[in-house]
Amino acid sequence: MRLTKFFLPTLKDDPVDAVTASHKLMIRAGMIRQLTSGVYSSLPFGLIVFRKVENIIREEMNAIGGNEFLLPAISPAELWAETGRLEDYGDLMFRIKNRELVLCPTHEEVFTSIAKPNLISYKDLPQVWYQIQSKFRNEERPRAGVLRGRQFTMKDAYSFDSSWEALDRSYNDMAKAYRNIFTRCGLDFTVVSAHSGAMGGSDSEEFMVPAGAGEDNIVISEDGSYASNLEVAVSYKEKVDRKNSDLAAEEFHTPDIKTIDELADFTGTKDKSHLAKSRVFVNAGKDGNEYVLTLVCGDDEVNEMKLQNYFGINIRSAHNEELMEITGADAGSIGPVGLKNKNIRIIADLLLEDADELVSGANKNDYHLKNIDLKRDVKGIEYKDLRIVKEGEETSDRKSKIKITRAIEVGHIFKLGTKYAESLGATFLDAEGKENPVIMGSYGIGVERTAASYIEQNNDDKGIIWKGELAPFKVILISLGGKSDEVKNISEELYGQLSNEKKIETLYDDREGVRPGVKFNDADLIGIPVQLIIGEKNLKEGNVEIKKRRTGERFIIRKEDALNKVMELIKD
């Protein structure tokens, strides 16, 4: 491609609205432009990269027997009402105003609607179906360029199986394909166990790219044997010890003490594990509200995602006005003993199992209780894993320690089970002639997000650094023309040889009247791996120069050897 014909609007300065490296660089390198919040146009240079990602995905999906579809981006709202997701997604789904249609945020329903009348016998299964399609989500806060947008390209795949064992096989094939995809994309990634979110389902793994710009926190053990999303992570920690002193619970005055830290200071306690922290949650259900009081050690926090896993996505923190009504006190004086509403479920973290001599709120403003014995004083108490794990804790097997890192989720695979098949009536007849719901898996990859993640991991102060399969061009031929016809002739000759004979994706900076510095800086910014530089100075000696973008290494070589050297270097 000749740069004089290629639309590549590069920017010298960072756009003021961009904060993360990939966002800045994708705009500066002329890959994307924003149309409105969370919505980006793909410019030619960006589109080349996105297509590379798509093609890698396509090849790996086809390799495991995937069938490519292209489904509509709009669908009837009714289809979503049937699975209950019209409500579940709520405002996250774009709705069309003048027709009962929605913009699809994902495609389980639509794929299932095709599966239903066509996958009717166990002989029709298994199937893997996928598409690469624009998705629309009315994100409340889009951020970091294409990392979280309102419109984005997603590869979504679905497996249809006749047994849970077969689903395991489909899932494992997919997991392997995902590893291939992200490896081929040149990403440093890690696979973590995850929460399957609003989609429902059981086993679930996320493909995570460690990067500061990420929105997720992931937990990785130092020995690499454990990896998990912080939302579901567990660790090993000693339980709070039981003292068996059988001291009577006793109320004491704690004026203006609202937080655990204040309580620790007030009581002169250094170890906050016996200062039990209470929080009240409301689980809004069809039959009215269920109230849940959680109890964790004073130095721990409740992991709300774990609560969602136990209670469903509708559980929420109680509002301040509700607290008084439920407990009899305001936040800061709430505890498990003496609650105003007796129909409240009390769930304590596993670390607090049968603990005694605890201090917690007395459900009376400005009072706390000490010597609470959970075994003795709290009837019907349940114990569950509730806490958020912390950096430096031991892994569950006690063989390693955990680290917490920010990461970008580029892919997610999970076993859906029969949720959509059941609600939409997609069944098949098994060998005995019995009707069963199709067992599904669901698998997604964010295309632009994958490219952005690559850039997050591969850039320097000059710009992007491409390598391997994602590189939009393998070589940039920089002609420092000036008045020299010879430079121009040699450049044209080499360009022809590279692009026509060797079939190498070559970008040819054939701009005239552009100073060398501008060309060098543009080349570094857009990050093509190998720069072949033709200038008058070297050419006088019969030489050309080659620079590797990543390392900055330079080679001055005979012009006759240029082609071979380029071919050698692009293999890296």
Place this chain on the structure above:
RNA sequence: CGGAGCGUAGCGUAGCCCGGUAUCGCGCCAGUUUUGGGAACUGGAGGCCGCAGGUUCGAAUCCUGCCGUUCCGACCA
């Protein structure tokens, strides 16, 4: 949704407090010189100062409302 900020030429900005018809840099166009790491000079084009209303002789500037957008948080896959 809560908090904070921003909106002036393609991009980045000054001016706003204290009202008088918009500053500077980059980029763009023409010309001359230049040509290996974002050139110099000369000349030029380009603006409903986010929108609407109000105050005023007069509004980029003050007031009200709205819209857009960014960041933090909440929410979300």
